[in-house]
Amino acid sequence: MLKAIIFDVDGVLVDSMLFQADAWVEAFKEVGITITRKDIYELEGSNDTRLIKAVFEKAGKEPEPEHFEQLPERKREFLEFDRIKPFEGIPECLNELKQHFKLAMVSGSNRITVGKVVDKFFSGYFDVVVNGSDLERGKPDPDPYLKALEMLNLTKNECIVIENAPLGITAAKRAGLYCVAVASMLEPEAVQHADLVLEEHAALLDYLKNLIPAEPHAE
Missing domain, CATH: 1.10.150.240 (Putative phosphatase; domain 2)
Structure with a gap:
């Protein structure tokens, strides 16, 4: 689940x-x-x-x-x-997702930059944040995603990863995680080693919203 x-x-x-x-x-x-x-x-x-x-x-x-x-x-x-901004629809989508799932952020960027991004755009959204300063071995080694699993206190089968970069996808797969890639910067062929490839953020938002459990119908 x-x-x-x-x-x-x-x-x-x-x-x-x-x-x-x-x-x-x-x-x-x-x-x-x-x-x-x-x-x-x-x-x-x-x-x-x-x-x-x-x-x-x-x-x-x-x-x-x-x-x-x-x-x-x-x-x-x-x-x-x-000049950095969240992709359109992402904050609203995260707000919906956090009602149903734990959310984690895993970035290769250093602690200072990640801290600024969280403070400016995503304060209160994420249960776990792993940045590039936290571990000696970063992506494509699995360590950042294994660290996130440990902090979430969950198993590999209870989590999925959303990535956009070849090295990040490799890290997620080496950690044994299901990985969805959005081809935001490179051509889709460069991220084909993900389990699922989405070609733009509109498709990603649809995918994420479909993960939200349907409300049970009242009898």
Whole structure:
């Protein structure tokens, strides 16, 4: 029986990936590495440490220890946070869902950014929040989703995951969870390893609303 829904954040709950990617592009430019938005979209869901390692590796370079602190800090400074908004219909949908299910948020973003998103848009909605600063191993390792299960005190069969990123889907599947993907930033082919692929947020909202148990008819 479904008891909880676990949500990724960027690209699922909030329309933020464009701004997140542009901020990383600017931060990496300062250390002489040129990347594109698509490079970040493909790494979305990674925590800061894993993302930095992957970008340096692709550029054929080795990060210095200070990069792991300085680059996320510069990225936060470049991030146009005020332009980030929830996807249309998401807050209202969450409000309905939380009457029936526990809700969890699992993000690869760091504690500061996730905290700002929760405070601004989703205060009081989520029973559990796991961010990229909480665990050494982030997505695509299963640890973030296993941590959410532990905090929810539920089994894998009692939860589903809503994702949008290839690494996040891999993490959910490695944790043994049913994963629904919304193809919000990448083409549907890039997220085909999910159990179910929805091509846009309107379809996601319909799917989520259909999970709500029907009211019993009065005799």
